Amino acid sequence: MNVIAELKNFVVAHTRSQGLPPEHYDPLLARIRHDEDGTPGSWVREWSDEAARLEGAGRLLEACVHYNMARFPFVDGGARQEALDRCVATFDGWRSGFPAIERLDVDLPEGRIRCWTSGLDAATPRPLLVMTGGIVSVKEQWAPVLLQLAELGFAGVVTEMPGVGENTLPYRADSPRMYSALLDAVGERADTSRAFVLALSFSGHLALRAALHDTRIRGVVGAGAPIHDFFTDTEWQRSVPRVTTDTLAHLTGSTPAEVYGVIKEWALDPEELSALRVPVAHVTSLRDEIIPPGDAVLLRERVHRVRLLAHDDVHGSPRFFAQTRLWTLLSVLRMRGGYAEQRTALTREFARLRYSGVGA
Incomplete structure (x- = not known):
């Protein structure tokens, strides 16, 4: 309870x-x-x-x-x-009123990944954007964005982290392989040699790990991702909100008392971050009560091609959602290249919100 x-x-x-x-x-x-x-x-x-x-x-x-x-x-x-x-x-x-959004099930030996997709077409394969939420958000929360992707030149897949919503995969050390499985599943209907991942919160950690090993991933955009200290700092872990600890325990099949011992080896170490060769964009909340501040510091110091946006807010930066949404989409477009008119429009709107003090 x-x-x-x-x-x-x-x-x-x-x-x-x-x-x-x-x-x-x-x-x-x-x-x-x-x-x-x-x-x-x-x-x-x-x-x-x-x-x-x-x-x-x-x-x-x-x-x-x-x-x-x-x-x-x-x-x-x-x-x-x-x-x-x-x-x-x-x-x-x-979504039955929007035929562009389709269901995709990816069956693996460990379980099933259920997705919503758009723009998958073998005749005209487009660069792929994969979008995932964190440990408490289901794919239906983010899937309406699929309607916007065609005008930006993307095919899209929206799904969930292992153990979340309809994703029956176990959440464990090898969970980053989920992204490669998704790229394999749509490889004939999308240009997966140019795949980008928009991965929020804890799925950002999985996406960065996946990018270390799958060269099809050409960029990772995230927000509020645990990197290293979250997994290793026992003092910080004692202050993490109970809902986060309980959810992690549920997803890993452990108990709240055990879960941080289960995940401690999942930390990205500085050498791994330095080995990333893809562009990374990340939104940080300066008063985040879940992710320790040292994780954003590591991204800034160790990732060669990184852009950071900081909000003076708590985890998820709810007061700045509109800014975050624009900035993350703009970051994906910068990584993909082209679409100068759309990028200019997004840049202007982000600047208007940022400098007028408008957040959500």
């Missing part, structure tokens, strides 16, 4: 990233009193009831957002499993 105060605190970055204003979610959060499995006043029940109301009104994408919040941070019982199932189903219903 989760600590309600933590859930209310950490869900804000996800509500803002999906367009929910505070005047909508604040009253909803105020109705939540506990985290019992789907009972009245519980986290799952209040979010799910609002989702069902929106679904009944035919507002399927909005319903999907609310079902996603209901299953947050991970499935731990029947009520959250039902919320995840409804999240996927309502997104599937919404």
Whole structure:
């Protein structure tokens, strides 16, 4: 059972990233009193009831957002499993109006990776953008961006980290191989020799590791990724919010007391960071309560081709979501090259937000 105060605190970055204003979610959060499995006043029940109301009104994408919040941070019982199932189903219903978004299942011996895709075409293979979220976000949260990729010249794949949402792969030391498996799966319908990864939070760590070994990955853009100190600094780990520790324990099949011992060898060491030859762009939150500040310092000092953007905010920089979204997309386009008109427009809009003090 989760600590309600933590859930209310950490869900804000996800509500803002999906367009929910505070005047909508604040009253909803105020109705939540506990985290019992789907009972009245519980986290799952209040979010799910609002989702069902929106679904009944035919507002399927909005319903999907609310079902996603209901299953947050991970499935731990029947009520959250039902919320995840409804999240996927309502997104599937919404995307039926957009034939460009298609389902892709990649079956591996260890499990199944389920994805949403766009622009995969054997006749005209485009450079590929793979997008993944962190340990508490499902693919449906990010998949609407697929509708924008065609005009930027990309084919797209949006999926989840191992153990998150519908991804049944185990989360373990060899999880970075997931990206290579995805590139293999779409290699006949996309130009995977020019693949880029937009990997948020913990999936950024996996993407950087994958880029060390798979030369098809030509650039990695991330935000709030653990690099080294998160995995090795035992004092810092004692201050990590419980929801993060509990989620990591769930995904790794360990306990909160054991999980940091399980993942301690996953740290990227300075020599590995120096060995990266692809461009890296990364967004850092200066008051991040999950990722220690030394991890961004290592990126700046050791990665040869790195761009960093810092926000004075907590993990996920919820107050600066609009800036982060523009900057990460612009970073991908810089790595890919071309599309000067779109890059100029994004640069101007980012500068307007940055220097006017507008964040979200």
